[in-house]
Amino acid sequence: MIEAPLQISLEAWDEAYESSGAFIGRETCYGGSLGRHVKDGNTRLKHLLFDNSFAALNLWNFLLTEEDRLYRARYEGKILVGTMKDLGTVPVIAYAFPDVVAFYPDGAWWIPCLMEADEELLSIADNLGVNDSFCPVRAMLGAFVSGEHFPVPDILVCSVGATCDDFSAIAQRVEGLGHPLLWWEIPHRREPGAREAAVALPGGTKACVDQVEAVMVELDRVICALSDKAGVKLTDSMLSESIVHANKVRACLMELRHVVFTAKTAPLPSLELLVAEMMGLHYCSDRREVLSVLSGLLETVKRRVDAGVGFQGPEAVKVFWVNPVADLRVMNMLEESGGRICGTEYLFTHALDLIPTDLPAREALARVALADPMAGSALDRAARICNDIEKFKAEAVIISRIPGASHCALEGEVIREVVAACKNVPVLEIDVPSMCDTFQETLQTRLGALVETVREQRKGR
Amino acid sequence: MFSVNTRLDTPKRVVFTSPFVPPEWIAAHGLVPWRKTSDGCHNGSGSSGAPVNVEAGVCSYMSSFINEVTSDPRTLAVILTTTCDQMRRGADLIRLRSRVPCFLMNIPSTCGTPQADALYQQELERLGKFCLSLGGKRAEPERLVSILLEYDINRRMVLSRQKELSAGDFARELQFFGESGKVRNEHDAGLSCARPSTEAVPVGFIGGPMTARQFDLFDVFADHGAEIVFNGTESGERAFPSRFDLRRITAEPERVLTEAYFSAIPDVFQRPNDRIFSWMEKEVAERRVRGVVFIRHVWCDKWHAELFRFRDALKVPLLDIELDGGRMNERTRNRIGAFMEGLR
Ligand code: SF4
Ligand code: SF4
Numbered sequence: 001m002i003e004a005p006l007q008i009s010l011e012a013w014d015e016a017y018e019s020s021g022a023f024i025g026r027e028t029c030y031g032g033s034l035g036r037h038v039k040d041g042n043t044r045l046k047h048l049l050f051d052n053s054f055a056a057l058n059l060w061n062f063l064l065t066e067e068d069r070l071y072r073a074r075y076e077g078k079i080l081v082g083t084m085k086d087l088g089t090v091p092v093i094a095y096a097f098p099d100v101v102a103f104y105p106d107g108a109w110w111i112p113c114l115m116e117a118d119e120e121l122l123s124i125a126d127n128l129g130v131n132d133s134f135c136p137v138r139a140m141l142g143a144f145v146s147g148e149h150f151p152v153p154d155i156l157v158c159s160v161g162a163t164c165d166d167f168s169a170i171a172q173r174v175e176g177l178g179h180p181l182l183w184w185e186i187p188h189r190r191e192p193g194a195r196e197a198a199v200a201l202p203g204g205t206k207a208c209v210d211q212v213e214a215v216m217v218e219l220d221r222v223i224c225a226l227s228d229k230a231g232v233k234l235t236d237s238m239l240s241e242s243i244v245h246a247n248k249v250r251a252c253l254m255e256l257r258h259v260v261f262t263a264k265t266a267p268l269p270s271l272e273l274l275v276a277e278m279m280g281l282h283y284c285s286d287r288r289e290v291l292s293v294l295s296g297l298l299e300t301v302k303r304r305v306d307a308g309v310g311f312q313g314p315e316a317v318k319v320f321w322v323n324p325v326a327d328l329r330v331m332n333m334l335e336e337s338g339g340r341i342c343g344t345e346y347l348f349t350h351a352l353d354l355i356p357t358d359l360p361a362r363e364a365l366a367r368v369a370l371a372d373p374m375a376g377s378a379l380d381r382a383a384r385i386c387n388d389i390e391k392f393k394a395e396a397v398i399i400s401r402i403p404g405a406s407h408c409a410l411e412g413e414v415i416r417e418v419v420a421a422c423k424n425v426p427v428l429e430i431d432v433p434s435m436c437d438t439f440q441e442t443l444q445t446r447l448g449a450l451v452e453t454v455r456e457q458r459k460g461r
Numbered sequence: 462m463f464s465v466n467t468r469l470d471t472p473k474r475v476v477f478t479s480p481f482v483p484p485e486w487i488a489a490h491g492l493v494p495w496r497k498t499s500d501g502c503h504n505g506s507g508s509s510g511a512p513v514n515v516e517a518g519v520c521s522y523m524s525s526f527i528n529e530v531t532s533d534p535r536t537l538a539v540i541l542t543t544t545c546d547q548m549r550r551g552a553d554l555i556r557l558r559s560r561v562p563c564f565l566m567n568i569p570s571t572c573g574t575p576q577a578d579a580l581y582q583q584e585l586e587r588l589g590k591f592c593l594s595l596g597g598k599r600a601e602p603e604r605l606v607s608i609l610l611e612y613d614i615n616r617r618m619v620l621s622r623q624k625e626l627s628a629g630d631f632a633r634e635l636q637f638f639g640e641s642g643k644v645r646n647e648h649d650a651g652l653s654c655a656r657p658s659t660e661a662v663p664v665g666f667i668g669g670p671m672t673a674r675q676f677d678l679f680d681v682f683a684d685h686g687a688e689i690v691f692n693g694t695e696s697g698e699r700a701f702p703s704r705f706d707l708r709r710i711t712a713e714p715e716r717v718l719t720e721a722y723f724s725a726i727p728d729v730f731q732r733p734n735d736r737i738f739s740w741m742e743k744e745v746a747e748r749r750v751r752g753v754v755f756i757r758h759v760w761c762d763k764w765h766a767e768l769f770r771f772r773d774a775l776k777v778p779l780l781d782i783e784l785d786g787g788r789m790n791e792r793t794r795n796r797i798g799a800f801m802e803g804l805r
Contacts, residue, residue: 129769134762160570160732165546168570168732169766175733176770183732185571187580188543193590210583217576378553401518406762409518410550414557 007049030065055300082153088351091282096242108140112434135405162188162375165406189376201371202353215366239361265310270341271331318342320394337447382418473537480700489600490592496639499526501672521786538562628679628689661688668756670695685801
């Protein structure tokens with residue numbers, strides 16, 4: 001017998017946790033009730049709905065204890081690498097070294113949401129002249145100054161070039177505060193010319209060989225700096241072993257996404273899937289444990305699918321979601337409106353695609369870095385979204401805009417236009433700030449209207 | 462062969478606005494380079510059919526530039542650069558909504574590494590091929606040398622005018638040079654040689670690009686008793702290349718251009734961006750500047766984020782002017798008045 005999947009409140013979770021003995025003996029060192037994270041300041045949790053499985057509890061606990069892991073790593077004398085912007089490539093290199101832990105200070109992006117617009121953090125950024133015309137990543141600047149949300153890394157490595165302006169600008173400010181950064185270049189990925197030597201990248205795009213080679217040289221600079229810091233020379237076999245591990249995580253996520261998107265009824269809410277996908281970036285600072293967390297989730301999801309149980313009924317409208325949401329609450333609103341997630345593109349698909357193993361390790365990673373959706377044209381992004389809409393049979397697309405983000409207005413236009421031209425599905429663009437409470441009703445109405453539109457279309461078929 | 466627009470009977474132009482695109486290289490390939498200063502009249506919002514028709518969240522300089530060049534029948538092709546995300550995305554919109562050929566030139570953000578130089582040089586090569594695809598011809602060394610010499614001389618000549626001209630007129634002269642590679646004689650230009658009084662307060666400008674309409678700002682400052690002694694905006698002399706090493710030009714033209722443009726022009730997008738701070742501090746000290754005006758556009762993160770550091774780095778007051786594509790409003794005029802009052 002399998003427990004019926006439900007989305008439950010924090011209170012309900014805590015009650016279930018206290019009253020049931022079901023978790024005894026299954027707990028990890030980071031386990032415990034979810035409610036305790038509210039005491040650490042993550043007050044947004046009080047307004048979210050959570051999947052009621054043990055695997056989901058584990059997922060949340062693992063996510064919300066990352067700071068503890070980082071401080072423990074520092075205490076144990078490990079090297080902390082702050083890897084910035086590239087989303088998924090440098091951690092594979094960093095974790096190839098023994099006693100090195102990599103994390104993304106960029107993760108502070110979610111602090112304004114989780115801590116419900118943490119006034120202190122944002123006011124530090126405001127006082128430094130980085131106001132709300134920038135995206136939520138400005139919280140990272142506040143976090144560097146307050147020193148409260150992550151330990152200051154031993155080395156900071158930041159990709160630049162074909163990146164968003166917000167991040168590049170704010171990272172420069174971090175450096176201006178006295179934190180030296182190793183900048184490495186990812187050139188804008190361009191369509192190879194007719195007579196240019198080109199190679200395939202993970203995810204289906206192409207790059208010319210010159211650009212791949214350029215990124216390899218840049219990654220060499222990163223490898224040198226990390227080797228110096230770690231006092232260990234990185235061998236090809238160490239790097240290959242790290243790629244094998246990364247691929248295990250990616251394969252697990254790939255399967256999870258596939259099962260969730262193709263199941264008759266949704267076996268996992270969109271919020272938990274988003275959290276799981278994010279773990280592919282840097283393993284939430286523990287690359288061994290992340291695999292067990294994600295495998296547990298995958299197992300639960302598969303069991304639900306086999307048992308034919310899920311959230312909502314099969315009538316739920318299949319939605320493809322573009323861009324991460326600054327307010328996690330909005331993902332709950334998708335299910336509340338009668339939608340389910342059937343495809344995602346959160347700007348880090350290159351951290352989900354398998355890393356080629358039939359190439360020299362550095363070259364494989366250079367190709368991954370270039371496959372970053374942000375490094376290329378928004379037309380490439382749109383093309384991949386269209387493919388996945390087809391693959392997962394999504395019936396509608398939601399493009400959530402990130403407040404202040406330099407790329408959103410223009411990219412949103414391109415994606416909307418291409419999807420509208422190629423796929424006969426309605427597209428909704430919504431603005432999602434870090435706290436949506438004040439216009440939750442409007443948002444709910446718009447999501448509801450999208451779901452209704454699809455239902456009407458179904459009748460016509 | 463030039464691609465000729467018969468209706469206008471003038472050769473069509475290869476249009477760009479970034480200072481990192483060398484016009485000499487385009488001219489050496491037999492095409493007409495046109496470094497355009499946006500007029501600032503066409504910023505897109507509400508102009509249906511324009512490539513950039515986005516209501517909010519975009520830089521008005523980028524949107525007006527793109528809309529102007531793609532709607533101008535004299536445009537043969539447009540070159541955008543990757544120095545900011547907005548321009549990069551602008552290239553996507555051109556590809557999606559316009560038939561004008563668009564070349565997106567990758568300008569590395571890192572600088573001072575052999576790899577960054579190599580990337581810029583590769584882009585020059587690619588730009589050369591793009592010119593050929595537009596009907597241009599190979600850049601023969603002799604022609605390149607003579608074009609470089611001509612540009613170099615004209616560039617020095619136009620820069621030497623700074624002392625004779627009002628800041629507004631000087632900006633317009635730089636604009637004319639950017640568009641044509643030539644220097645007007647005073648008679649043709651109808652320029653006022655009004656020099657500020659000896660009591661004028663030396664003021665410098667730093668920041669992003671200015672549209673032609675926004676050159677009025679200089680006159681407003683002059684009316685308030687300022688003498689603009691340096692123009693460190695993207696429309697000013699800060700964005701000029703250094704002199705070419707002509708001894709090496711035939712042997713390694715791309716390298717010489719890389720040194721003069723990529724390695725020499727200081728800009729805010731560079732990582733790290735110390736060079737632009739050094740440039741400004743030197744100008745402020747040498748010209749005994751008493752106040753600095755910081756020019757940025759709404760939605761331009763790269764300049765906006767650095768405002769604080771510029772203010773911090775300066776020992777003189779700084780006035781932040783945020784431009785939104787429209788004409789200068791009364792409030793800005795009043796702020797300029799108050800700023801100048803404070804400097805006296
Ligand atoms: S949300 Fe967009 S603008 Fe902000 S850091 Fe992420 S990619 Fe950059
Ligand atoms: S003003 Fe800023 S955002 Fe606009 S084009 Fe220039 S660098 Fe880009």
